[in-house]
Amino acid sequence: MLNVKNITFSYNPKHTETPVLKDLDFTVEQGDHLSIIGESGSGKSTLLKLIYGEYDLNEGQIFWKDNEILGPKYNLVVGYEYMKYVAQEFDLMPFITVEENVGKHLSNFFPEEKKERIKELLNVVELQDFAKTKVKTLSGGQKQRVALARALAKQPEIILLDEPFSHIDNFQKQSLRRSVFKYLKEKKITCLVATHDKEDVLGFADRMLVLHDSKIIANDSPQELYRNPETPLIASFFGEVNMLNDQIIYAHQLQAVADSDLKARVVQNYFKGPNYLIEAEHEDAILRFEHPTALEVDLKVFLKILER
Numbered sequence: 334m335l336n337v338k339n340i341t342f343s344y345n346p347k348h349t350e351t352p353v354l355k356d357l358d359f360t361v362e363q364g365d366h367l368s369i370i371g372e373s374g375s376g377k378s379t380l381l382k383l384i385y386g387e388y389d390l391n392e393g394q395i396f397w398k399d400n401e402i403l404g405p406k407y408n409l410v411v412g413y414e415y416m417k418y419v420a421q422e423f424d425l426m427p428f429i430t431v432e433e434n435v436g437k438h439l440s441n442f443f444p445e446e447k448k449e450r451i452k453e454l455l456n457v458v459e460l461q462d463f464a465k466t467k468v469k470t471l472s473g474g475q476k477q478r479v480a481l482a483r484a485l486a487k488q489p490e491i492i493l494l495d496e497p498f499s500h501i502d503n504f505q506k507q508s509l510r511r512s513v514f515k516y517l518k519e520k521k522i523t524c525l526v527a528t529h530d531k532e533d534v535l536g537f538a539d540r541m542l543v544l545h546d547s548k549i550i551a552n553d554s555p556q557e558l559y560r561n562p563e564t565p566l567i568a569s570f571f572g573e574v575n576m577l578n579d580q581i582i583y584a585h586q587l588q589a590v591a592d593s594d595l596k597a598r599v600v601q602n603y604f605k606g607p608n609y610l611i612e613a614e615h616e617d618a619i620l621r622f623e624h625p626t627a628l629e630v631d632l633k634v635f636l637k638i639l640e641r
């Protein structure tokens with residue numbers, strides 16, 4: 334189990350500024366998948382780096398099982414055998430091939446096993462066809478996949494992923510995500526994923542931690558946070574939201590009907606694929622709702638609030 338005990342951290346060595354993270358306290362069970370979300374600059378990457386032992390904490394402690402994770406003040410070399418961290422910058426070796434990068438830290442004593450392992454990992458990240466390609470010639474998304482495979486090579490107990498699919502194109506993202514997260518679950522590798530993308534969370538994460546103003550404002554299952562978001566910030570991670578009489582209403586919860594007390598005037602349409610997102614004016618505020626077709630600007634519509 335990962336145990337993050339009341340940690341506080343600021344980059345400023347004199348600790349004079351407001352800390353980036355303050356009094357964070359949470360645990361992650363072995364084999365669980367935790368998503369870390371929050372606005373840009375809320376400290377997601379910093380949290381992963383602290384768990385990796387890259388910085389010294391101002392206050393608090395972090396444990397993986399019984400081992401305390403210590404910062405550079407106490408640990409000459411950053412990092413532990415049982416933990417891997419895939420940062421937003423990949424730090425690969427450009428002049429050697431994909432398979433050499435992936436196998437970099439694997440033992441040469443068992444060449445057959447090593448070959449098989451590299452093959453398995455390249456399958457997980459869907460890079461089978463690039464085994465012999467030099468990394469310097471790869472695209473950003475391909476490099477990101479090599480970095481993932483390399484981090485998995487020695488089967489860590491826990492992996493920290495910072496925006497793991499940010500460079501991957503939409504054509505491959507879905508299948509790669511399924512492949513990597515399925516692999517981590519099967520191998521019971523605990524995983525912490527900092528992400529902006531709800532698709533990385535829904536369907537994969539056991540829990541979701543929301544950072545805001547240096548604090549954890551929510552730590553629950555994605556299902557629970559989706560159904561009962563306590564703040565518009567949490568709800569807006571899942572989709573477009575409206576505030577109506579201090580209630581959080583998702584855009585898909587508003588339905589155009591023949592008649593209701595909620596009247597609005599259409600001002601804008603956005604094509605979203607399966608439907609349109611319609612913006613409509615209601616008492617000087619803009620409401621957003623989904624509709625199967627585009628609606629004429631200035632059309633008066635009546636809206637009904639559906640259950641979540």
Ligand SMILES: Nc1ncnc2c1ncn2[C@@H]1O[C@H](COP(=O)(O)OP(=O)(O)OP(=O)(O)O)[C@@H](O)[C@H]1O
Nearest residue numbers: 344345353371372373374375376377378379380527
């Ligand atoms: N090395 C650093 N030195 C000083 N301040 C830093 C450093 N790295 C990050 N920060 C600051 O710490 C805060 C949190 O940054 P962090 O990168 O952890 O946020 P994030 O949530 O991961 O953002 P993003 O979603 O944009 O990646 C920001 O205000 C950032 O400017």
